[in-house]
Amino acid sequence: MRRRFLRGIAASVTLSEFDGASSLSEHRDELRGCSVLIATREQLSAALAMIELDGIAARLVLCPAGRSPAELRSIALAAESDVVIIDETAESCDSATLGSVVRCGPTFKTINAPDERRQPTEWVLLTSGTTGAPKLVSHSLASLAGDMQDPGALGRDTVWGTFYDIRRYGGLQILLRALLSGGSLVMSSPDESVPDFMSRAAAAGVTHITGTPSHWRRVLMSRAARLITPRYVRLSGEIADQPILDGLRAVYPTAVIAHAFASTEAGLAFDVTDGLAGFPESVVNQRSADIEIKIEDGSMLIRSSRTATRYLNGDASSLRREDGFVETHDLVELRHGRYYFVGRRGGIINVGGQKCYPEEVESVINQHPMVQMSLVKARKNPLLGSVVVADVVLNASADIVPSDVAREAVRNEIMDACRRTLSAHKVPATIRIVSTLEVTASGKLQRPNA
Amino acid sequence: MSTRSVILSQLVLVAKEHNQTLAPLADDLPLLESGLDSLGFAVVVARLEDQLGVDPFSSDDNVEFPVTLADFIGAYESLVK
Numbered sequence: 001m002r003r004r005f006l007r008g009i010a011a012s013v014t015l016s017e018f019d020g021a022s023s024l025s026e027h028r029d030e031l032r033g034c035s036v037l038i039a040t041r042e043q044l045s046a047a048l049a050m051i052e053l054d055g056i057a058a059r060l061v062l063c064p065a066g067r068s069p070a071e072l073r074s075i076a077l078a079a080e081s082d083v084v085i086i087d088e089t090a091e092s093c094d095s096a097t098l099g100s101v102v103r104c105g106p107t108f109k110t111i112n113a114p115d116e117r118r119q120p121t122e123w124v125l126l127t128s129g130t131t132g133a134p135k136l137v138s139h140s141l142a143s144l145a146g147d148m149q150d151p152g153a154l155g156r157d158t159v160w161g162t163f164y165d166i167r168r169y170g171g172l173q174i175l176l177r178a179l180l181s182g183g184s185l186v187m188s189s190p191d192e193s194v195p196d197f198m199s200r201a202a203a204a205g206v207t208h209i210t211g212t213p214s215h216w217r218r219v220l221m222s223r224a225a226r227l228i229t230p231r232y233v234r235l236s237g238e239i240a241d242q243p244i245l246d247g248l249r250a251v252y253p254t255a256v257i258a259h260a261f262a263s264t265e266a267g268l269a270f271d272v273t274d275g276l277a278g279f280p281e282s283v284v285n286q287r288s289a290d291i292e293i294k295i296e297d298g299s300m301l302i303r304s305s306r307t308a309t310r311y312l313n314g315d316a317s318s319l320r321r322e323d324g325f326v327e328t329h330d331l332v333e334l335r336h337g338r339y340y341f342v343g344r345r346g347g348i349i350n351v352g353g354q355k356c357y358p359e360e361v362e363s364v365i366n367q368h369p370m371v372q373m374s375l376v377k378a379r380k381n382p383l384l385g386s387v388v389v390a391d392v393v394l395n396a397s398a399d400i401v402p403s404d405v406a407r408e409a410v411r412n413e414i415m416d417a418c419r420r421t422l423s424a425h426k427v428p429a430t431i432r433i434v435s436t437l438e439v440t441a442s443g444k445l446q447r448p449n450a
Numbered sequence: 451m452s453t454r455s456v457i458l459s460q461l462v463l464v465a466k467e468h469n470q471t472l473a474p475l476a477d478d479l480p481l482l483e484s485g486l487d488s489l490g491f492a493v494v495v496a497r498l499e500d501q502l503g504v505d506p507f508s509s510d511d512n513v514e515f516p517v518t519l520a521d522f523i524g525a526y527e528s529l530v531k
Contacts, residue, residue: 351489351492352488352489352492379496380508381492381495381496381508382495382505382507382508383488383491383492383495383507384488384489384492387489387492387493387496389496415467419467424468424489425489429492429493429496429497430496430497430500
């Protein structure tokens with residue numbers, strides 16, 4: 001029978017290695033009842049620590065790589081960390097201020113301690129943070145895993161692949177699915193190119209693969225898309241517009257293409273597999289569903305057993321309203337019986353008093369066959385406060401660099417399309433053709449002030 | 451192209467894009483009667499910043515609001531050397 005594995009960029013472990021052994025060696029038992037900060041550089045080490053310490057530690061804080069010492073200190077303080085876990089590849093960190101240090105590696109050592117797991121463990125994730133300092137969001141394994149616990153559900157040959165960091169909500173969902181539903185997992189790395197990850201995923205036999213729409217646009221641009229033949233392709237973390245869904249359908253015609261709505265605070269709300277952007281009206285206001293969704297003041301709110309309970313820092317009680325609903329700040333519009341995401345509340349561009357959602361304009365621009373992805377933003381303007389402008393990345397379809405004339409033609413076509421579909425103030429004042437657009441560490445298009 | 455002709459070309463182009471009819475572009479034409487609305491002017495100003503490298507209306511110093519076409523062109527000419 002195929003052995004289940006967790007595979008990172010530099011190392012791989014099979015789950016059977018956990019039998020009678022530990023990646024934390026003699027320290028595991030000392031961590032009972034402690035607040036543990038997992039601050040490894042490699043995702044694989046973090047995954048091993050999570051597996052080992054659930055049911056043992058009182059609190060696990062999942063810290064994505066790249067935090068400065070000052071940030072780590074402030075997270076450790078807010079989480080009241082007793083112990084910080086680093087991996088063998090990390091340089092020594094400022095352990096005196098962070099608590100005692102335990103090393104976790106992808107190598108296992110036999111231990112004799114009983115594997116008792118009776119401690120209810122609090123799982124703490126960091127949000128990407130809209131204004132700098134990330135918030136610490138408290139979950140439990142029950143809220144994170146939800147209904148994932150059926151080992152037979154997907155079959156032992158299921159191999160998950162993900163572009164997400166498994167220390168963030170979207171990636172953690174995939175790690176838990178792989179662990180709880182009997183499969184394996186291939187993790188990516190921020191240092192790894194898309195084609196390299198796709199090659200590794202193909203070599204691992206990936207069957208189910210997830211990422212943000214921005215990750216997927218890069219896949220479609222890379223010519224590595226067809227290295228894999230997945231059964232299931234999933235998008236979440238950003239608005240999945242019709243062009244990216246159609247693009248994936250064309251490249252993976254036999255796969256289920258699903259897009260999901262989830263956030264660190266609100267949890268996983270629903271997924272859509274009908275191939276269309278947005279979600280059906282029937283998802284909202286269902287009476288007896290485990291997950292209740294409602295729309296207030298244009299934005300979506302969620303109440304379910306999958307939401308987080310509170311923040312550890314900042315205003316603890318502000319995560320949920322008194323009625324238990326979590327505000328997502330994602331704006332939606334109902335059109336012909338279907339809801340469409342139109343943008344984040346904080347991202348609205350104000351053009352002389354008229355509103356414009358960048359995502360709405362992007363989805364029009366993205367429909368042009370030569371456009372791979374676009375970023376719409378506000379540009380300060382002395383007359384109207386702001387005007388709308390767009391940066392556009394073209395398909396690298398052939399190895400032909402479009403001439404200036406061709407680019408001008410594409411720019412004009414995009415403008416015409418915008419003028420036909422959008423009200424005047426939403427049409428970009430200028431369109432710039434750029435070679436790349438920045439994507440954040442969590443795989444989302446980098447937006448100014450987002 | 452001179453600054454003046456860059457500006458005039460852009461006014462004509464934006465008016466066409468916005469389906470607006472421009473009045474004859476004389477020096478003493480009041481901007482509010484030009485046929486371009488404020489959105490149109492906002493777009494012109496954004497594009498002229500790209501083309502000429504300056505935006506005379508965005509400084510925090512006391513900027514005089516241009517009244518006529520000549521004022522508008524003059525604001526750019528004084529910055530473009």
